Amino acid sequence: MTRTTAELMAFAEDLYYDLDFKSVKRWKVKTGGHAIGFMPVYAPREIVHAAGAMPVGIVGAGDWLEVIRGDAYYQSYLCHIPRSTIDMAESGRLDFLEGMLFPSTCDVIRNLSGMWQIVKPDMYTRYVDVPQNFTDGVGGQFWAHELRTLAQELGERTGTEVTDERLRASIALFNENRRAVCDLYSLRRDEPARAPTSEVYLMVRAGLVMDVEDHTALIREYITAARNITPPELDNARVIVVGAFCEQPPIGLIKSIERSGCFVVDDDLILISRWFTDNAAETGDPIEALALAFVHDSVPTAVMYSAKAGRGKAVVERVRVARAEGVIFAAPSFCTPALLDQPMLVAELDREGIPYTAFKFAENAGQFQPIREQTGTFADTMKLWSVA
Amino acid sequence: MTNIPPPPMPGTKPILDPKSVVKDRSMEFQKELIGSYYDRLARSPETGEKTVATFVPGNLAELIQCFGLVPILPEINALQSGMRKQSGHYITEAERMGHSEDVCTYVKCDIGMFHEGNVGPTGAVLPTPDHLLLSYTGCFTFMKWFELLREEYGCPSTMLQVPYQARGEITPEMKAYVVKQLKTEVIPALEKLSGVKFDIDLLREKLTLSARAEDDLVAVLEAAKARPSPIDAYFGGVYYIGPIFTAFRGTQEGCDYYRVLREEVEERVRQRRGPTTPEGEMTDERFRLVVEGPPNWTNFREFWKMFYDEGAVVVASTYTKVGGLYDRGFRHDPSDPLGSLAEYCLGCYTNLSLPKRVELISDYVEEYGADGFLINSVKSCASFSAGQLLILREVEKRTGRAGGFIESDLVDPRYFSGANIKNRIESYLQMVEQKRAAGATA
Incomplete structure (x- = not known):
């Protein structure tokens, strides 16, 4: 039986609000599999999957967990995602995980990997040191070694050896998942009223706590259901949202942007769902395939070094591809990568005459009216005074 | 105990x-040393000496010297500005230009100083770097800092990624990765900048x-x-x-x-x-x-x-x-x-x-x-x-x-x-x- 978008949304919302990760626990009981957590922005989920574990995205606790223990670990001038994450760890919410991966996203997540070793000494903890050198024989080779080590350690932990065959199969599944997510993004770009971002976001985010094949099926099902609705007629401004690639904005904030008169036609939320801009090779040495995909086809983002000047060109290209009229910078407070990146992007937008507005948020923000007014004014400005 | x-x-x-x-x-000796360094740096446009900006942690001082290059150390310039009570003004200037109040003030001080005339601690105007040597040791901000400077100065940059000791040890692969970058990226870049061939002795x-x-x-x-x-x-x-x-x-x-x-x-x-x-x-x-x-x-x-x-x-x-x-x-x-x-x-x-x-x-x-x-x-x-x-x-x-x-x-x-x-x-x-x-x- 085909579900409606409303029914699919209800399913995804349940996952979104479930800080006890019941869906993952059910999956573990059902399959006998393991669960390995990972933080933003990038972790090699294919390897986790090939080791017989579900890669579980840990992206903070949003605005529905009152953080108490976590605040005892962090000063006021650090972002919110590590405090809600360690709060969940301290309260036992993450005890279902057999391991945790901390990507080299920034110094805060890097240091959290060390804190985890102290706070959770019995849990497998690994820092995922992604390459910032994109030459095959240099950064690619280093990264291939990191991936091999991770595969071996995870295999020992789960009891399922990461064979080439298993890893190739996992790569194929995640390639398929990425294609589905990209199709969903294309649908939203072309018909944003049919697939609003408040829905697209929850559908994509569901993949953080689902088996990859089930998630691909979910995305396909949503696309089919969305194509069958009669979308509302809206004359919104087309914008892209930039900066929320790690700590996630609360869903209320995304809805506020949309309700203020914006179609969000591209974003960098849950970036891992479409990290590679091309498929990783499904033949040959699978570790090499993942390593080369990373050094050749990673999506440009603030956490990755840009070997050449002109960091803002990528955002201009995204504006062009998405046929956006403007950019909303939405960075988490105290997010070093996003906030240091922003002036470079702004400079390029200025050069190109592309309008933008900027605000900061925290994952537990509860007051959206000022943001709604700001983005609403921004949308009105573009609609009323744009050259086009 | x-x-x-x-x-x-x-x-x-x-x-x-x-x-x-x-x-x-x-103390006097150090004052002379630091003074001579800043003089050499300030005079580099006249002497023709090339400059390379780099960071303190993981700096490659000896390697830079092998090519006759003069280092510029933005962190040191920033702390000197702080001690001379100039940093507040520079930071405000950078924030006025759009840099967030949430980010590292070394970065903003450095950028503000550049836009305010790039006057160093000895009162002389400092040159802009000919090259940015980004040694990425233990600080993510370094990477973004030099990306920002590259936009400002329009000069090339070279990245040396230094893997993090997440498990408290230096593995042979980490060391090999850094050495390989030195051979394939850093040394060729410095040779090209200086016109001097690398001399390992x-x-x-x-x-x-x-x-x-x-x-x-x-x-x-x-x-x-x-x-x-x-x-x-x-x-x-x-x-x-x-x-x-x-x-x-x-x-x-x-x-x-x-x-x-x-x-x-x-x-x-x-x-x-x-x-x-x-x-x-x-x-x-x-x-x-x-x-x-x-x-x-x-x-x-x-x-x-x-x-x-x-x-x-x-x-x-x-x-x-x-x-x-x-x-x-x-x-x-x-x-x-x-x-x-x-x-x-x-x-x-x-x-x-x-x-x-x-x-x-x-x-x-x-x-x-x-x-x-x-x-x-x-x-x-x-x-x-x-x-x-x-x-x-x-x-x-x-x-x-x-x-x-x-x-x-x-x-x-x-x-x-x-x-x-x-x-x-x-x-x-x-x-x-x-x-x-x-x-x-x-």
């Missing part, structure tokens, strides 16, 4: 000897000099194990590390400086003299502390005074290890030139895992017979700050000594609240005293 003798009764004699406000020979010579200076620096830092400590290893320590962390590692002048400094400090030990402060020699050592985190630069003297007024001397600090953990045995090694540079980059304090930092601070507390440890948490630096509250609890647990926590910033004067910090330090020292008294009567 080290057997700590009972402290002298507070207030039994003056803490400072104001008659002894004289500059040591090493010249590098060996420079590394020999580095190791010699490193021996002397370690002797200076470890002299703080004596009672009274002849040095302050934090406030005084930042001066001692100046030449070796910047342009003078691998030079004869650097070696000469550290030999002079070592002789002075060893003489102080023989005479059982305390450390030099801006207001004279400390004659009554009441508290021995270990400090974690960078200092505040905008109110450096005021901050230091809060310690020496109470008879508190810092006997070991982590900040003086950001440019190398020489006291834990590392030396630049001429027999393995590139491998040695790689190990140096990998081993800097900011590249250590959090458990290793806890271990190091705990060891310092024991080895230096400290009464307690204090964390100065700076807003700008997540590399240091994220996790420091856990470090506080862990070190307390391991050592049984009292830990203190204060907050400030590197070069943003808006984040230095003198009254609050002084109040906290005084309260902390009272707690140390009570704990010590309780220990003595137990």
Whole structure:
């Protein structure tokens, strides 16, 4: 039986609000599999999957967990995602995980990997040191070694050896998942009223706590259901949202942007769902395939070094591809990568005459009216005074 | 646990000897060294010497010298601006240009300084770099900083990624990765910039000099194990590390400086003299502390005074290890030139895992017979700050000594609240005293 978008949304919302990760626990009981957590922005989920574990995205606790223990670990001038994450760890919410991966996203997540070793000494903890050198024989080779080590350690932990065959199969599944997510993004770009971002976001985010094949099926099902609705007629401004690639904005904030008169036609939320801009090779040495995909086809983002000047060109290209009229910078407070990146992007937008507005948020923000007014004014400005 | 003798009764004699406000020979020597460096840098547009901007942790001083290049050190320029009370203005200027109030103030100070005429600490205009050598050791902000500068200056950049010691060890693969980048990226870029062919024997010579200076620096830092400590290893320590962390590692002048400094400090030990402060020699050592985190630069003297007024001397600090953990045995090694540079980059304090930092601070507390440890948490630096509250609890647990926590910033004067910090330090020292008294009567 085909579900409606409303029914699919209800399913995804349940996952979104479930800080006890019941869906993952059910999956573990059902399959006998393991669960390995990972933080933003990038972790090699294919390897986790090939080791017989579900890669579980840990992206903070949003605005529905009152953080108490976590605040005892962090000063006021650090972002919110590590405090809600360690709060969940301290309260036992993450005890279902057999391991945790901390990507080299920034110094805060890097240091959290060390804190985890102290706070959770019995849990497998690994820092995922992604390459910032994109030459095959240099950064690619280093990264291939990191991936091999991770595969071996995870295999020992789960009891399922990461064979080439298993890893190739996992790569194929995640390639398929990425294609589905990209199709969903294309649908939203072309018909944003049919697939609003408040829905697209929850559908994509569901993949953080689902088996990859089930998630691909979910995305396909949503696309089919969305194509069958009669979308509302809206004359919104087309914008892209930039900066929320790690700590996630609360869903209320995304809805506020949309309700203020914006179609969000591209974003960098849950970036891992479409990290590679091309498929990783499904033949040959699978570790090499993942390593080369990373050094050749990673999506440009603030956490990755840009070997050449002109960091803002990528955002201009995204504006062009998405046929956006403007950019909303939405960075988490105290997010070093996003906030240091922003002036470079702004400079390029200025050069190109592309309008933008900027605000900061925290994952537990509860007051959206000022943001709604700001983005609403921004949308009105573009609609009323744009050259086009 | 080290057997700590009972402290002298507070207030039994003056803490400072104001008659002894004289500059040591090493101070004058260092002033000349740093002055000559800035002169050389300022004159580089006339002399035709090429410049390369780089960072202190994981710097490749000897390699840069092999190509006859002059380093520009944006962190040092920023802290100098802080000490000269210029940083607030520069930061405001950068924020006016669109840089967030949430990000590192070194970055904003540097960018603001450039836009305000790029005047260095000696009053001369500094040149813009011909190349950006991004040694990515232990600080994510470095990467974004140089991306920003590249947009400003329009010069090329070279990245040296230094893997993080997440599990507290340097693996052969980490070292090989750094060496490979040196061979395939860094050295070719510097050859192209300078027009000079790389000479590995010249590098060996420079590394020999580095190791010699490193021996002397370690002797200076470890002299703080004596009672009274002849040095302050934090406030005084930042001066001692100046030449070796910047342009003078691998030079004869650097070696000469550290030999002079070592002789002075060893003489102080023989005479059982305390450390030099801006207001004279400390004659009554009441508290021995270990400090974690960078200092505040905008109110450096005021901050230091809060310690020496109470008879508190810092006997070991982590900040003086950001440019190398020489006291834990590392030396630049001429027999393995590139491998040695790689190990140096990998081993800097900011590249250590959090458990290793806890271990190091705990060891310092024991080895230096400290009464307690204090964390100065700076807003700008997540590399240091994220996790420091856990470090506080862990070190307390391991050592049984009292830990203190204060907050400030590197070069943003808006984040230095003198009254609050002084109040906290005084309260902390009272707690140390009570704990010590309780220990003595137990």
